[in-house]
Every structure is written in C-alpha cells, then in structure tokens.
Amino acid sequence: MTHLSNLNADAASLDLACRLLDDAPWDGVDGPSGPSLAAALRASGLLAQCATLAHHPSDPLHLMDALRRVGQSNLSAGRIFEGHVNAVKLLRLYEGPMNAVRQGKLHGIWGADGPDPARLEGGILRGQKLFASGADVLDRMIVTVRSVDGLRLLLLSRDQLSERLFPDEWQVSGMKATASGRCNLDGVALADTIPLGPPDAYMTEPHFHGGVWRYAAVQLGAMQALTALTADQLVARNQQAAPLQAMRLHRMILSCETARLWLTQAAGRVEHPDARPADAEAAILARLRTAEEAVSLLTQMDQALGAASYATAHPADRIRRDLSLYIRQAGPDTLALASVTRILSDPGLRDRWIG
Structure with a gap:
C-alpha cells in the first residue's frame, strides 16, 4: 500500500508541475523565465519526489515519463529538472546529504570547463565553470573540479556563490530560460564544500554516459509537443487530409515513437542496481538516435507549417529554437565516434549491437 501511495504522490506532483509550467507567466517571446519555471517545479512537490525517483526507481518508466512530460511543457524547465535528477542521483550514489532534496530544494550539476578550468590548488578552488544551467535559480550545486588525484565532485550552496554567478552571460537563441551562464570558483576553500565520493567517481559507468538517456527523454517531450502542435494546426487549416501534409505528420509521429522505444530500452537497462558498465551503451545510442529523430522531425514540421511558424509569436518558434540548441x-x-570504437573492440558489445 505504501508503494502505491508513493506512486500516486509522484503522479500527482507531476500533473501539478505540468499544469504550473503551462500556466507560468511569459517573459517576452522566449516563454517563462527561469525563476518562474523553478517556482513551478518547487510548488508542485516534484523536486522532493526525486529523493526516490531519481536513483533506481521501482519502475524506470516513471522517471522517463516525468522527464518527458516536463520537457513537453517547457524544454528549459526540463533541462533544469533533469539537472536536479542528475544531482540527486549523485547524492544517492555517494551518500551525500539528502535533507535539502526532501525539502524540495532545487539541485544541479555543473561539469563544463572553459579556458580557465575549475581545479584544486593547495586546498583552494581556482577557475570557472561554464554552461552552469540554472545559475539564477539553483539552491544547491555539484561542481566537477580537477585535482592531482583525479576529478572531484564538490557540493556547494547558493549562499557560498554569492556574487560569483553570471547568468546574464548566457546569450543564445534557444534555451534562454536555463540561464546557463558562468560560475567563478576562484578562492573558494575546499574545506567549505562537501566532497562526494572518491576522485573520478563521476566518471563511473553506467552512471556517467549511462545518464545521457535522461536528457534525451526531455527532448522527446519537446518532439511530442511539436508533433501535437503541428497536428492541431493542420486540422485548423483543414490540411490534415492533404497527402503531403499527412505524410509529414506521419513521419513526425514515427520519429517520436522511434525515440520513445530507444529511450524505454535505455531506461530499463541503466536504471537498476544490477546495471553493468556496458549497459551505458544503450543510453548513448538512444541519446544519439533521439537527436537524429529530432532533426528529422524539425524538418518535417518546418515543411508542414511553413514560414508562418517562424514568427516569434508562433508557439512552434521557441520550441524549435530550444530543441535545436539542446x-x-x-x-x-565525439560521443558517436567513441561508441563505435567501443562496440568494435568489445566482443560482447559487438554481439549485442551488430550481431
């Protein structure tokens, strides 16, 4: 009975999150702002549910559905939510503090470096993180930092990074609400952070590359949103029976279903306690296949809706820009080339994926 109650609570939180995201106030042509999206996620209770949903859920398809549906409502919100899931999974894997998660605090992980990479020198952090998604809204963040012992995972709070975050530097055409700006770590003391796991723990499979299926699931949500939007517009124009238009919509439906099947397989193989490092390959291939299907879907949508959908007020325009970047x-x-190399060099992988 407790298990069913938890599932019902997860479903209710997800339904509420999607409603709140759909109703979030718009900020110009780019949709709701990052703070509005974060407020919707917090208010729904979905963030706290990730204490159990993010790591080895009883049914991986529940996690996939949460990622997909949040992405379907808003792709930037999906990116922020997927980062929260990723961070919570790391906290669970390496016995980090979970109280803030259960309180519904928004977490994330920042792994990208630039010309001045984040590093540890004599007990002091140096350098910066780039593409710090949610830089304007996260409560807790895990950062990757280079050290002589390997790559370290360190947990910090927003208070510790006061005046060190630069979300306004995120000047791109898509995914604007993620505010994936810069974080300056220079001068932060290692003693003021919470280390997670041993050096290079972050790179452990199947948790590292094995997690890429999760952001592809968010992208699937956007693909489905565009397909639904296209279907509605063709019906409104009375073009749904036009042979070329019907075929375009048909190809979009196939792209969504192809991605869904790949992602379902990946979630099932990776998100359980007995997953092996080699299972990460299913997630990598699913992520790559989803991107290819997304490109095909965008092409079909553009042909179906025409130039009108490029108007900034058109509902497809923002989703197109967001998905194209994401x-x-x-x-x-790089991911694809490395995957081919592994498959060809490992007899087990070759037998599984080539036969």
Missing part, C-alpha cells in the same frame, strides 16, 4: 549538447559527434 540536441547539440554535449558533443554528439
């Missing part, structure tokens, strides 16, 4: 992160070409 599928380019992070390094899909």
